[in-house]
Amino acid sequence: MMFKQLALFKTLFLLILLSFLSNTAIADVENGKKVAFDRTKGNCLACHVMDDGEMAGNIAPPLIVMKARFPDRAALKAQIWDATVKNSISMMPPFGKHHILTDGEIEDLLDYLYTL
Numbered sequence: 001m002m003f004k005q006l007a008l009f010k011t012l013f014l015l016i017l018l019s020f021l022s023n024t025a026i027a028d029v030e031n032g033k034k035v036a037f038d039r040t041k042g043n044c045l046a047c048h049v050m051d052d053g054e055m056a057g058n059i060a061p062p063l064i065v066m067k068a069r070f071p072d073r074a075a076l077k078a079q080i081w082d083a084t085v086k087n088s089i090s091m092m093p094p095f096g097k098h099h100i101l102t103d104g105e106i107e108d109l110l111d112y113l114y115t116l
């Protein structure tokens with residue numbers, strides 16, 4: 001009897017833990033989209049076509065199939081952190097280097113970009 005209850009308790013605990021973890025992952029993606037679309041934050045839509053963003057600019061490559069094009073998360077982060085490393089005259093603001101976005105905001109942004 002005791003063992004059965006213990007097993008049940010463990011299963012319940014795992015289920016609660018799993019739903020908590022997947023909820024935080026969803027929250028990160030949602031926040032990442034806000035960071036990307038907010039004009040006072042990423043404002044990526046000023047230059048990039050992405051997702052369901054309206055009236056996007058087209059002076060930069062569309063942000064599509066991100067997982068296939070940027071399999072290395074660190075490389076994608078580096079691009080957002082400081083685009084001038086790859087292109088010294090880049091128009092893209094160095095979001096990390098110039099403290100436009102926090103590290104946490106950039107991590108959420110990456111979670112979101114990998115859904116595109």
Ligand code: HEC
Nearest residue numbers: 036042043044046047059060061079083087090091092093
């Ligand atoms: C003022 C315009 C501008 C803004 C705002 C901007 N970018 Fe860019 N981005 C560019 C340009 C231009 C490029 C092309 C490479 C270069 O010139 O640096 C680029 C390149 C990129 C690339 C590489 C794309 C590829 O296909 O190689 C990624 C990823 C990217 N930007 C993400 C973002 C994200 C995410 C945001 C918002 C947080 C953002 N950019 C905001 C102009 C911008």
